[in-house]
Amino acid sequence: MTRTSSMTQPANTPAAPAPAAVSYDFQSVEPRWQKAWDEASIFTVPDVPPADRPKYYVLEMFPYPSGQLHMGHVRNYALGDVIARYKRARGYAVLHPMGWDAFGLPAENAARERGVHPQEWTLNNIAAMRTTLQRLGFSLNWDREIATCLPDYYGKQQKLFLDFLQAGLVERRESWVNWDPVDQTVLANEQVVDGRGWRSGAPIEKKQLSQWFLKITDFAEDLLDGLKTLDRWPDRVRTMQERWIGRSEGARVRFSLHAPPHGLDTNLNAVEVFTTRPDTLFGMSFLAIAPDHPLAEWAGKQNPEAAAFIAECRRLGTSVEAVETAEKRGFDTGLRVNHPFLDQSFPVWIANFVLMDYGTGALFGCPSGDQRDLDFAHKYNLPVTPVVLPPGKDQADFAITKTAFTGDGTMINSGFLDGLSTEEARREAIARLEDMGVGNGIVNWRLRDWGVSRQRYWGCPIPVIHCESCGAVPVPDDQLPVKLPEDVTFDKPGNPLDHHPTWKHVACPKCGKPATRETDTFDTFVDSSWYFARFTAPHADTPTVRAAADGWLAVDQYIGGIEHAILHLLYARFFTRAMKKTGHLDVSEPFAGLFTQGMVSHESYKDSAGNWLYPEEVERKGDGAVKRGTEEPVTVGRVEKMSKSKRNTVAPVAIIERFGADTARWFVLSDSPPERDMEWTEAGVSGAARFAQRLFRIVRTVAQTVPAQESCPAEIAPQADALRRANHRTIAAVTEALEGFTINVAVARIHELTSALAEAEKTADLPGMAFARREAARTLCLLCAPMMPHLAEEMYAQLEPGTSMVVEQPWPEADPSLLAATQVTIAVQIMGKLRGTIEAAPDEDKDAVVARAEAEPNVARLLEGKRIVKRVHVPNRIVNFVTAG
């Protein structure tokens, strides 16, 4: 109770100063303008973009309806809204839709923990979050709202899947899942904690299931090449995707088993290895295979110790991270393989760091040329043969001890490769392998096909029927959508679709015999891989309408968290290609521009018992903090990403009620550059609230006391001229800042013009001042509108009564004649150190400027007795004297 009292009484707060008549009353103003925009259908656009204006599609990543909007959302959508409103003012037809990524695990968790049906839980959450978004006054086209958990959406997704299936982009194959043997259920990687199920605590196992895969690897090359065209994406995201796709050139090498044991399947008589370093084959000291490799499985059947080792590896689960972070370990199978070039055999080890999903699930170990192999060799006393001599080293005293040499050099100890460069050796080794018929040069991709099957209820049903005679049969179009049954229970572990008494039992569409529905549902990443396209015609009977999709796409500006840099963005890029191939749209890339915003963080607090406290339970006292009410001391922890578990969250609803939507928006946009993390602070919000009030007062003073002017008088005072110049410089600076996404700089420039306008109140009677002040006040209304739209409308209505709304005004244009500086300050340096400044006319002649710089008293004093060897002059900026001695 202590924590809500201060949050819900605006009268107690600095944001609501006593005399209501003189302050900006956001409580009544904000809903009023929201209604006005809504009634005028300002943010509505047609499915096919209008021909009279250029189109602009702004999209923020749609939220998961967790229940409450959080500050991260506010920041994300405020950022998008700035762009949407700015582009609208620049004359674009702006598509700015909103929807819900509504399938997913949390709804099922809520069902199991609290007995709420996932649908009820989700729809309630959506309703609550929608209300909050609407109170924030975002310029969203709500007619286009979609929720992925409604059949209207996921039914179209089923159609897409069937089209992909028809086009050969879908495959069914075996793959591994995390299996909780106690709960008898499949676990997500995040539900596996230290190798144990999060609920049962039982050690998990890997289990193989037959699953659906989308063949994203068919587009590996195109997805890689396409990155080059994405010049409005952050470089780091492109780099990350490039690495993720992971094109590498190397060789496939067949190692035949030395003395294959009796009874071994002939398929297993040789092990295929992928390597990017065929040049180092002579440095081989072992062959390592993945624990899931067929030969390892065979070894497990022969030898209980091998089986035990494999079982242990499987307890690491399916996450690559867990596998790679685990201590590197191996098991010698006793099998040996022949070296292709040497008359020698090498041991075959099962190693826990070899991934079945990459390459061929086997590698040859060259300890001298790979650090991981070297560590492994040291651990198991395997030989280390140096094969690459680093440039400038002498073979006689070169040895590999603790560090492998991974660079290029000259080949040694390598038979026919000796003396060649690394690059030559690579080519020669491949040529020799090809001649011998035991290998060949290939391009390998790190990217794997996308497994989309999930053994869960709250997702889009996969529209396939399994028939004993006909196999996997697609659900016919006229039976779509395959709807989720609502009458399910969560009292048993596992997938409720599987337990449902009737749902899965259907007749085979082909032969009519009894068959069963696929009970797996899609990965929720599928839902979010095409929603941007659905937004262009959200109510259509087909997944897309070509004129709408082709007209609006690509998304001109996509905005969301950096955490989606790889998976979501790559899947959406893949879907775009697959949808193009199946005729659903005709663009190559979904997102022409991408911006990744940072997180919202906050101090964290703990009481003396070590319990986390919410910010509103804590009161700052000097350097420390105490618990509100009890005065009990509180430990102030580090600033961290807002999270429920640390309780360092601030609820947007509480902030809107206390300070208003504009203040919340202004604050999340003010200080930090949008791509970086920002810290939410009490002081910061109240500062933003103070600014909103101040701006309102200053503009209202102009509206009430300065008579409207037709045009600028011919003769104006220097102060008025200065204000006009500040005004136009601000227009130019804010425009540039918004174009470049440096919204915090735009905010700073608006602060400056506000101060300049306030300052001008003192010289109100000077000639031209009335015009200049009205001009600046109007500019401020227009420039702050993308960030604080309600305040902007309210100020504008006072300043220009009877005219249309700010939201209908064009963006202001800076007058170039008022942008040029009348005088410049030039820094004067000696040997790069600042020693004074001089004033100069813009573009003043070099000789005159340098002469005056040299004569500047402090500069002259320091130059005395020194010989000037060079005079550097950068026009309008700097003079630098380089002295000798």
Next chain:
RNA sequence: GCGAACUUGGCGGAAUGGUAGACGCAGGAGACUUAAAAUCUCCAGCCCGCAAGGGCGUGCGGGUUCGAGUCCCGCAGUUCGCACCA
């Protein structure tokens, strides 16, 4: 472990290779007020100095340049991702 990025006053940050610290927050001094809040004015990187001025300074160590927060190399710390969280 692998991949990617980030690091500037007390704090958030600004800065086409050209006067580091714009703008804001917190702080100090003052004005207004019976008082407080609100508002307004001024100060403010650190060190030395009455001042003029000087020294140091953009995570750490090197390099390129007349000149480096900015470019290059190495290191440290922090953050994000790692394919079934969204």
